[in-house]
Structure formats: structure tokens, C-alpha cells
Amino acid sequence: xxxxxxxxxxxxxxxxxxxxxxxxxxxxxxxxxxxxxxxxxxxxxxxxxxxxxxxxxxxxxxxxxxxxxxxxxxxxxxxxxxxxxxxxxxxxxxxxxxxxxxxxxxxxxxxxxxxxxxxxxxxxxxxxxxxxxxxxxxxxxxxxxxxxxxxxxxxxxxxxxxxxxxxxxxxxxxxxxxxxxxxxxxxxxxxxxx
Numbered sequence: 001x002x003x004x005x006x007x008x009x010x011x012x013x014x015x016x017x018x019x020x021x022x023x024x025x026x027x028x029x030x031x032x033x034x035x036x037x038x039x040x041x042x043x044x045x046x047x048x049x050x051x052x053x054x055x056x057x058x059x060x061x062x063x064x065x066x067x068x069x070x071x072x073x074x075x076x077x078x079x080x081x082x083x084x085x086x087x088x089x090x091x092x093x094x095x096x097x098x099x100x101x102x103x104x105x106x107x108x109x110x111x112x113x114x115x116x117x118x119x120x121x122x123x124x125x126x127x128x129x130x131x132x133x134x135x136x137x138x139x140x141x142x143x144x145x146x147x148x149x150x151x152x153x154x155x156x157x158x159x160x161x162x163x164x165x166x167x168x169x170x171x172x173x174x175x176x177x178x179x180x181x182x183x184x185x186x187x188x189x190x191x192x193x194x
Contacts, residue, residue, distance in 0.1 A: 013054055016061050017046050024069055027149045030138050031073050041076055045069040066154065066164040070146065077142075129192055136186045140179050143167075147175035148183075 021042065028038035045068045053064050137145060143165070150161040151172070161176075162169045 009054060012058055013050060013061070016058065016065075017049075020062070020065060021046075023153060024065075027146075027153060028069065028073060030134075030145055030149060031142065032076055033138065037076060041072045042069070045072045048072070063156075063160060063163060066150065066156065066160075067166075070164050070166070073146075132187060132190055132192055133183070136183050139186070140182060143171075144175045144179040144182070147172050148179035151176050 024042050024045070025038055028041050029035055032038055032041065045065065048068050049061065049065050053061065056064065137148070140148065146165060147161060150156050150164055151158070156164065158169045158172050161172045165172065
């Protein structure tokens with residue numbers, strides 16, 4: 001049985017969970033493509049963090065939460081496979097990909113804090129571009145999407161992303177590079193340049 005966190009730890013943990021909730025939801029919706037399932041996965045992940053790791057130093061919570069969320073998402077896919085006897089394997093993108101270091105911040109354009117000063121036409125254009133980017137992110141293979149979102153959405157470094165995904169740093173770089181290339185190609189074909 002787990003002990004309850006102290007009131008100050010509980011408040012700090014609540015603040016941490018509030019700070020990651022929106023981005024975790026977006027990332028999980030991209031992964032499972034089902035808002036209700038994404039909410040369940042996030043809730044389960046938050047509960048696991050609170051029950052098992054609330055006594056850990058707060059600077060460890062981000063990595064622990066990302067790992068728990070990744071594992072919970074994988075568990076969801078496993079359950080879906082058993083329930084439906086169908087597993088949607090997205091496969092690998094067949095594209096020639098250069099092995100870059102993945103430093104390109106593709107999601108920089110998703111920062112909508114500056115949108116308040118735009119005119120109506122610019123705002124509508126921005127909304128269309130963001131929808132196109134989100135749509136293309138959803139089409140990425142699962143591991144590419146996960147690596148891409150952890151690196152550029154959650155802003156984890158390569159080592160942290162590898163730890164969260166349970167793979168090598170080289171795999172993270174490969175997945176990110178392929179994701180960036182696929183997104184760039186798909187958006188370019190739509191006439192969108194960033």
C-alpha cells in the first residue's frame with residue numbers, strides 16, 4: 001500500500017500534472033487516434049505516477065511520467081490487438097532519409113501564443129497550416145510519431161527520448177530524421193513551406 005504524499009508534495013505534484021496534461025493529451029491522441037482512449041491512458045499514467053513515484057524528487061517526475069505514458073500507450077495497443085485481433089501496424093516510411101542530428105524544431109510553428117496579434121486572414125491561414133501539420137503528424141508511423149513528439153513537442157533531448165521510448169539514441173535520431181523528412185515532404189506537396 002502506498003503512503004499519501006505530504007500536502008506540499010501533493011500540491012507540487014498537482015502543479016506538475018497540470019503543466020503536462022495538455023501536451024500529453026495531444027501526444028496520446030496522435031498515437032491512439034481516439035480522444036476517449038487518450039484521456040483514459042493519461043489518467044492511468046497520472047495515477048501510476050502519483051501512486052508509485054510521488055516520493056521521488058520532483059525533477060525526476062518529467063522523465064518518469066514520459067516513460068509511464070509511453071508504456072501505457074503501448075499497453076493500450078496490446079489490449080486493442082487482443083480485443084480486435086487486429087493490430088494497426090503503421091510500418092516504416094519508405095523514403096530516402098539523410099541521417100541528420102534532428103535539431104530542426106518542426107513544431108515551432110505550433111506555438112500559438114503569438115497568434116493574438118494576427119489579422120483574421122493570417123489567423124485563418126495559420127489555423128489551416130496547423131491542421132495540416134497535425135494531420136500529417138497523425139499519419140506518421142507510431143515510433144516515428146512518438147520520437148518526434150517527445151523530441152520536438154516535449155522538448156526532451158536525444159538521451160531522454162531514448163530512455164522514455166526504451167530504445168537506443170541512434171534509433172531516436174533515425175526515427176526523428178525520418179519523421180522530419182516525411183513531414184517536410186508531405187507539407188511541401190501541399191504547398192506549405194516552413
